[in-house]
Amino acid sequence: MENDSVPQEITTLVGREVYTNSGVFLGEIEDLRLDLDEQQVTGLALHELNDELFAQEAASARGVIVPYRWVQAVGDIVIVNDLAERVQQAKVDDEDENEVRA
Template sequence: MLRIKKLSDVLGKNVYTSDGDYFGQIEEVNLVDNKIDGWRIKVGSGFMNLLGGARGVIIPQQFVKAIGDIFIVNKSSLPLREESMEMNASEEVDLN
């Protein structure tokens, strides 16, 4: 059954990754044509280093797996710094 929540009830909720790691808290919602486009999340200290020191990140709505007492986002959708560094290193190797 689909439950409808007010956006004001969702702000401040804790956000966890699909692996169960604490990611942060919902700060703001981005609306486009009265539809949810994305969520601005204040990143917790555990992920701040992985995001290059960023204090917040915008997650598109399509990567949100569940909204209830907590938010669950797909971990593979997060722009983690380690992944981008590995991708850059592999691209450099391919060019040589």
């Protein structure tokens, strides 16, 4: 990410949609996780989640937190790397493996 841009209020992130770098919608930023000692954003709290990716999380919680280190770009939308999709795929693979064992 560009560090030479004009600083913005972190609250401007709230309400922006979050997508993976391959174009998969993850959710909308509802809040931010901050490290007050380091004075930096450490995570994005998402709500309005993509039901296909986060069905279990959407049913049992208000949202999910995406680590800020996954963020690749911030503009009108936020782009995160595809680790989010890999994490979801790992869940699916684990569920499939458990079904085969049962």
